[in-house]
Amino acid sequence: MESVKLRLIICFLFAWICGCKQREAPYVVMERRFNLFKPELKKMVSLLNEPKNRNYSYESPLTNTEAFDATISKKLKSIGITAVSRQFARVPKDSPQIYIFITNWVVGDSVSIVYDPPDSLYTQKGSYRKDANGNEVWGLGDRWQISKIIKYLR
Numbered sequence: 199m200e201s202v203k204l205r206l207i208i209c210f211l212f213a214w215i216c217g218c219k220q221r222e223a224p225y226v227v228m229e230r231r232f233n234l235f236k237p238e239l240k241k242m243v244s245l246l247n248e249p250k251n252r253n254y255s256y257e258s259p260l261t262n263t264e265a266f267d268a269t270i271s272k273k274l275k276s277i278g279i280t281a282v283s284r285q286f287a288r289v290p291k292d293s294p295q296i297y298i299f300i301t302n303w304v305v306g307d308s309v310s311i312v313y314d315p316p317d318s319l320y321t322q323k324g325s326y327r328k329d330a331n332g333n334e335v336w337g338l339g340d341r342w343q344i345s346k347i348i349k350y351l352r
Contacts, residue, residue: 225336228344231303232311235277236342242277243297243313245270246284260300278302298345308347315341 232239245251251270260281263274274282283298294315301309314321323339332348 225334225344225346228301228303228309228346229336229338231278231301232338232342232344238273238277239299239311239313239342242270242273242279242299245273246282246297247295260298274299304346310345310347312343312345313341314343317341317343 251266260283262281263271263279265271266274266282278301279299280302281300283300285296285298296315296317297313299311299313301311303309312321318341319325320327320335320337321339321341321343322337325337325343326335328334334346334348336344338344
């Protein structure tokens with residue numbers, strides 16, 4: 199009887215220890231993917247900034263990757279980008295542009311990689327902010343940041 203109890207306790211402890219093993223935080227996964235695809239993302243920003251590509255019609259806040267020419271669309275899809283948003287940092291159309299790349303990197307979360315040339319505060323490596331809605335932004339350095347959107351502001 200004692201050996202049965204001991205075995206049950208050992209099995210319970212083993213199951214408990216294995217069950218407590220935590221998954222990697224979504225930020226860790228996102229940062230690892232960003233570092234893996236950073237050269238391609240930089241090339242995409244350069245490509246989208248070329249004069250011939252600056253005139254894509256951004257009919258809605260997000261442009262599906264299918265709206266771009268086949269070469270750009272294929273490159274975006276190959277690194278897990280599902281949509282792109284472009285915003286002008288200032289009024290002149292030749293000013294630096296902010297690009298928001300929506301990814302499929304983390305299942306269940308709306309995650310975007312943001313290239314924001316004018317932002318030197320929140321794109322600093324190690325910066326972090328979280329708003330009242332649970333939206334989170336991590337600075338990656340070199341004018342890049344990751345945004346995890348839980349609830350959009352209205």
